[in-house]
Amino acid sequence: MGQPDITAAERDAVYKTIFGRRDIRKHFTAEPIPVAMLGRILKAAHHAGSVGYMQPWSFIVVDDVGVKARVRESFLREREAAAEKFDAERREKYLSYKLEGILESPLNICVTCDRNRIPGEVIGRNSMRETDVYSTVCAVQNLWLAARAENIGVGWVSILNRQDLHEILNIPPKHVIVAYLCLGYVSEFPEIPELEAAGWRSRLPLEDLVYFNQWNGKLPEIYRELAAALKD
């Protein structure tokens, strides 16, 4: 009964994928993604958990150059608007970064959440209403990791105007736009996340982010070994 165990070798493959996942912007190649591979990646997304088994996600796969070009125009407008919020030094850096690969990547995928997918009450959504959108983000993360496992890079473009996307892709207003992703083969998966390599920010020490039994609660003695593990 039930599923077979995951072996140690399989576990290590999962960690290799999780630690090797990157937000890809500038390493896309034009090589097309095989259709069967795209099917596997979408199926991985569809197998995320969801509150009340809602499966509230939809996926719009975009390969049309005209559609991509309109999305990129939205990106450029939003980037310009965001640049104004930084001080001069950071603004220059911000504008020098390559932050999306909308046109270079062979496929884009817009992921949406249908908050009304189920008629009537949704089991488990009464207290934390946002859990349907959270479920959709879980699907995005599954997609991202499945793509990495296929050696396909994914870049999440958040510098986009939702209203623009509703119009460009004809998405009905009641569907929440959760993510706009660029997918493609890459010339390389960088060892270090790009914003870290560029000196924008560093990875935070994990041991500062873990508490015990309450906010700011210190590690009990029996977990001393954990403190060492978190420092690695």
Added chain:
Amino acid sequence: MGQPDITAAERDAVYKTIFGRRDIRKHFTAEPIPVAMLGRILKAAHHAGSVGYMQPWSFIVVDDVGVKARVRESFLREREAAAEKFDAERREKYLSYKLEGILESPLNICVTCDRNRIPGEVIGRNSMRETDVYSTVCAVQNLWLAARAENIGVGWVSILNRQDLHEILNIPPKHVIVAYLCLGYVSEFPEIPELEAAGWRSRLPLEDLVYFNQWNGKLPEIYRELAAALKD
């Protein structure tokens, strides 16, 4: 330069983990989670992508029985309130389901999002402000999959009052509570998701959830093979 490729065997291990992940409520055993394993699982969460490299997450690990008991009281109150929303037949079913393993699982983990983790403007968050919370959900999904790869079950308890959790765990108001998770070894990982096995809802056909180039856009001829793949 860059990372080594993921092999086909490693890819298959990732899919085995993604497709084998379950929301665990009733199969927890009392066996403690090894400390080094917990460290690996938290590290996997910490390696999620995040908007502007914010890493906005914090983790409160709970093993104290008194704390867990107070959390469970919040669950019971919320479950009662939610039951009123269902019609009589579904209410009876709803109340008969085991929807959490707060006390039986050796560890609970509350995951929060600090929307002010970075002083000043966050790169990439100007247009879609919620992406910091979405990043935290990505960390939750990494945690969930890493746990599955370690043969550790995770249950996401969404039937909880956020204000109760703020009080029980002393979480400052400005931190957003994203998830409350139960972790432990399991007697089995069920083959079929529990709400599906119980006849509450079925898995939706994936081919109905995938569009091309616009909402409701049909699959182009070159993707005919994909339609077949999505039906599997």
